[in-house]
Amino acid sequence: xxxxxxxxxxxxxxxxxxxxxxxxxxxxxxxxxxxxxxxxxxxxxxxxxxxxxxxxxxxxxxxxxxxxxxxxxxxxxxxxxxxxxxxxxxxxxxxxxxxxxxxxxxxxxxxxxxxxxxxxxxxxxxxxxxxxxxxxxxxxxxxxxxxxxxxxxxxxxxxxxxxxxxxxxxxxxxxxxxxxxxxxxxxxxxxxxxxxxxxxxxxxxxxxxxxxxxxxxxxxxxxxxxxxxxxxxxxxxxxxxxxxxxxxxxxxxxxxxxxxxxxxxxxxxxxxxxxxxxxxxxxxxxxxxxxxxxxxxxxxxxxxxxxxxxxxxxxxxxxxxxxxxxxxxxxxxxxxxxxxxxxxxxxxxxxxxxxxxxxxxxxxxxxxxxxxxxxxxxxxxxxxxxxxxxxxxxxxxxxxxxxxxxxxxxxxxxxxxxxxxxxxxxxxxxxxxxxxxxxxxxxxxxxxxxxxxxxxxxxxxxxxxxxxxxxxxxxxxxxxxxxxxxxxxxxxxxxxxxxxxxxxxxxxxxxxxxxxxxxxxxxxxxxxxxxxxxxxxxxxxxxxxxxxxxxxxxxxxxxxxxxxxxxxxxxxxxxxxxxxxxxxxxxxxxxxxxxxxxxxxxxxxxxxxxxxxxxxxxxxxxxxx
Amino acid sequence: xxxxxxxxxxxxxxxxxxxxxxxxxxxxxxxxxxxxxxxxxxxxxxxxxxxxxxxxxxxxxxxxxxxxxxxxxxxxxxxxxxxxxxxxxxxxxxxxxxxxxxxxxxxxxxxxxxxxxxxxxxxxxxxxxxxxxxxxxxxxxxxxxxxxxxxxxxxxxxxxxxxxxxxxxxxxxxx
Numbered sequence: 001x002x003x004x005x006x007x008x009x010x011x012x013x014x015x016x017x018x019x020x021x022x023x024x025x026x027x028x029x030x031x032x033x034x035x036x037x038x039x040x041x042x043x044x045x046x047x048x049x050x051x052x053x054x055x056x057x058x059x060x061x062x063x064x065x066x067x068x069x070x071x072x073x074x075x076x077x078x079x080x081x082x083x084x085x086x087x088x089x090x091x092x093x094x095x096x097x098x099x100x101x102x103x104x105x106x107x108x109x110x111x112x113x114x115x116x117x118x119x120x121x122x123x124x125x126x127x128x129x130x131x132x133x134x135x136x137x138x139x140x141x142x143x144x145x146x147x148x149x150x151x152x153x154x155x156x157x158x159x160x161x162x163x164x165x166x167x168x169x170x171x172x173x174x175x176x177x178x179x180x181x182x183x184x185x186x187x188x189x190x191x192x193x194x195x196x197x198x199x200x201x202x203x204x205x206x207x208x209x210x211x212x213x214x215x216x217x218x219x220x221x222x223x224x225x226x227x228x229x230x231x232x233x234x235x236x237x238x239x240x241x242x243x244x245x246x247x248x249x250x251x252x253x254x255x256x257x258x259x260x261x262x263x264x265x266x267x268x269x270x271x272x273x274x275x276x277x278x279x280x281x282x283x284x285x286x287x288x289x290x291x292x293x294x295x296x297x298x299x300x301x302x303x304x305x306x307x308x309x310x311x312x313x314x315x316x317x318x319x320x321x322x323x324x325x326x327x328x329x330x331x332x333x334x335x336x337x338x339x340x341x342x343x344x345x346x347x348x349x350x351x352x353x354x355x356x357x358x359x360x361x362x363x364x365x366x367x368x369x370x371x372x373x374x375x376x377x378x379x380x381x382x383x384x385x386x387x388x389x390x391x392x393x394x395x396x397x398x399x400x401x402x403x404x405x406x407x408x409x410x411x412x413x414x415x416x417x418x419x420x421x422x423x424x425x426x427x428x429x430x431x432x433x434x435x436x437x438x439x440x441x442x443x444x445x446x447x448x449x450x451x452x453x454x455x456x457x458x459x460x461x462x463x464x465x466x467x468x469x470x471x472x473x474x475x476x477x478x479x480x481x482x483x484x485x486x487x488x489x490x491x492x493x494x495x496x497x498x499x500x501x502x503x504x505x506x507x508x509x510x511x512x513x514x515x516x517x518x519x520x521x522x523x524x525x526x527x528x529x530x531x532x533x534x535x536x537x538x539x540x541x542x543x544x545x546x547x548x549x550x551x552x553x554x555x556x557x558x559x560x561x562x563x564x565x566x567x568x569x570x571x572x573x574x575x576x577x578x579x580x581x582x583x584x585x586x587x588x589x590x591x592x593x594x595x596x597x598x599x600x601x602x603x604x605x606x607x608x609x610x611x612x613x614x615x616x617x618x619x620x621x622x623x624x625x
Numbered sequence: 626x627x628x629x630x631x632x633x634x635x636x637x638x639x640x641x642x643x644x645x646x647x648x649x650x651x652x653x654x655x656x657x658x659x660x661x662x663x664x665x666x667x668x669x670x671x672x673x674x675x676x677x678x679x680x681x682x683x684x685x686x687x688x689x690x691x692x693x694x695x696x697x698x699x700x701x702x703x704x705x706x707x708x709x710x711x712x713x714x715x716x717x718x719x720x721x722x723x724x725x726x727x728x729x730x731x732x733x734x735x736x737x738x739x740x741x742x743x744x745x746x747x748x749x750x751x752x753x754x755x756x757x758x759x760x761x762x763x764x765x766x767x768x769x770x771x772x773x774x775x776x777x778x779x780x781x782x783x784x785x786x787x788x789x790x791x792x793x794x795x796x797x798x799x800x
Contacts, residue, residue, distance in 0.1 A: 019663070149663065179662050223650045328791065385662035395654050421684070424658060426677040484673055485658040547665040598667040605671055609656060613675070616655040617633040617648070 019149035021386035022140040023378025028086040029209030033136040034379035041379040044143045057131045059118035066135045078104035078260040080118045087210045088125040090162035104260035130173035150177035152382040156211035157183035158231035162510035179385040181486040185215035187377030188343040200338035208344035210236040216330040222393035228329035228420045230322040237346035243311045244270035252299045309351045340364040407444035411453045428480040437469040458509040540590040544582035562607045628682035638762040649683045702770040751783040
């Protein structure tokens with residue numbers, strides 16, 4: 001039997017160690033991973049010395065390729081080579097088809113849960129994202145030389161709940177612990193803010209491949225407070241490409257439908273032309289046709305910057321409209337902005353730079369590579385969250401991008417949490433019955449700014465049953481919305497007179513359900529059941545160690561002040577029990593031991609939290625004097 | 626602990642907003658879930674709750690209408706419910722006139738001037754009510770508290786007009 005280790009009283013049981021953590025920018029077009037190495041954040045390179053990985057996954061006969069290797073199959077094998085999957089996650093098929101009619105993929109599955117049909121079978125967009133994440137995590141592990149404590153994954157600030165949840169699900173499938181989902185503009189602000197020690201109000205204009213975000217932040221002594229955020233989760237450089245592609249088709253005298261391979265070729269030419277026109281005044285567009293019988297095997301013509309500008313002007317104007325609304329929401333005037341930060345590859349387009357400069361009346365900042373700045377900010381936060389900087393003053397206070405509400409009579413939406421509310425947040429709203437003797441209620445959760453249900457995005461539906469039969473309007477049902485620091489929503493409901501909390505099965509309108517994820521995980525493992533058990537055992541053991549470390553440290557610090565003899569003894573007994581149990585391989589027993597420790601320490605944890613609040617208040621008022 | 630206590634403030638209407646914001650940041654630096662990212666699930670949950678409570682307290686105290694209403698609730702004054710009918714007929718008449726003023730903006734010959742003058746009208750009238758409300762809240766007796774709650778209800782009407790004016794402004798300049 002292994003000997004039990006006991007630490008010296010007053011000391012944490014484990015010496016401080018550097019925990020490995022990484023920041024991942026899971027982009028529409030490109031993805032990156034970065035980490036803080038010897039105090040400095042840097043992007044990590046693959047074995048070919050490249051730090052940018054194209055967000056492309058190709059399903060070949062016996063293998064799945066990711067990144068540059070997959071890119072080679074983009075035109076050759078478009079149906080099995082998935083590009084820009086970020087535009088598909090958490091979306092319905094009808095959504096996707098109306099927004100991107102020319103995608104070369106075959107879809108299957110329900111409208112709200114579409115899957116991509118590939119040569120390796122049906123793939124959920126979440127699974128495709130997981131492949132990209134896996135590769136980046138592997139790169140971080142080998143570059144940092146060990147297992148990761150966890151990662152920070154960035155998402156567009158304007159991502160809705162389904163898109164955020166799907167991103168987190170992709171991480172679960174990739175087998176990596178998510179320390180936090182971080183909004184991309186906030187990550188960029190961290191990279192810039194810490195670099196320049198900037199104070200005051202900044203605007204972050206983030207135009208990526210598929211998404212647009214604008215965030216207004218106030219920077220003050222290490223606190224990054226997001227005042228307002230706005231944007232469009234389906235507007236980006238890809239849309240510039242689509243506008244150029246439509247123009248190319250028109251100029252070439254072609255008509256849709258075109259072959260998948262030709263569509264890919266045109267979209268790559270469009271993207272190439274856009275990039276060239278960032279530094280040149282004109283560019284030659286050339287299309288080669290495979291069809292030998294065609295009259296011309298090639299079409300070639302010139303595209304100049306003026307034409308490009310006129311094609312994308314409406315899209316740029318749309319982003320400026322979001323900027324104006326965000327300023328209004330933040331209650332800030334354009335001339336109060338101290339700095340404008342540009343993020344995302346699409347901000348290289350000259351029209352974007354000049355338009356943003358004109359709008360904010362100042363030249364935008366581009367000193368950090370717009371492709372890397374988000375990953376770098378994420379790496380800095382990952383380092384802090386992993387606990388490597390205990391004295392760090394940095395704190396990010398983010399907001400909900402979209403209002404959250406419930407459907408009420410007549411197809412109207414009652415807002416429960418307005419947009420731009422600082423998270424985490426918990427808000428309750430009371431509802432009552434419409435008919436005498438009504439015992440059930442259908443609850444429909446929505447996200448968006450419009451008044452009608454049909455104009456908002458459906459997040460979930462559930463039924464509240466077992467309401468005591470009363471006259472109409474007598475029952476009081478309290479529905480509580482909680483949004484955590486990742487921006488993820490959970491909903492609970494309670495009938496007030498009976499205090500009965502209804503057990504709610506929230507069925508997400510989009511994305512995966514928990515069972516789907518477990519099934520996918522099992523499918524991906526060769527010895528499904530054993531592997532799953534091994535994984536769960538490890539997870540429980542890690543959590544047990546974490547609880548043990550935390551409580552031991554807390555006892556050493558505050559045990560004497562906040563606990564009486566009896567309470568202290570009870571906690572110490574639970575800890576000893578936890579330590580013994582955690583070395584067994586009984587998953588259920590470890591889980592129970594953690595639960596027991598949690599229960600017995602809950603009062604202690606609350607007292608500690610209250611004590612730290614009192615200390616913060618006291619320290620703060622001393623500062624003021 | 627009520628929201629004022631949570632922020633170490635005396636329970637009164639006039640507060641220093643800069644200090645409120647500084648206290649808010651200091652408190653969040655202590656309890657925000659990011660401070661507990663590698664703690665046990667129990668501590669993480671507790672941090673989310675506390676952090677959400679502080680956010681809610683901050684929002685409530687920051688906005689004058691919600692701060693006034695919260696103060697009255699603490700004093701045991703029952704707030705008039707939204708459904709309760711309004712007794713003050715002349716106030717309702719004024720509100721209808723203000724609505725008409727807003728509706729007329731888009732037909733004005735000089736839209737900018739019309740928006741400016743509408744804003745001025747709303748500001749002057751609501752500031753008048755704010756002044757009275759503040760005096761009543763400072764007196765803090767049962768009758769004045771009830772009167773203050775009625776005035777806060779009126780201020781909510783002005784708040785809605787303000788939102789409407791911004792909506793009109795947005796719509797006019799969006800094209």
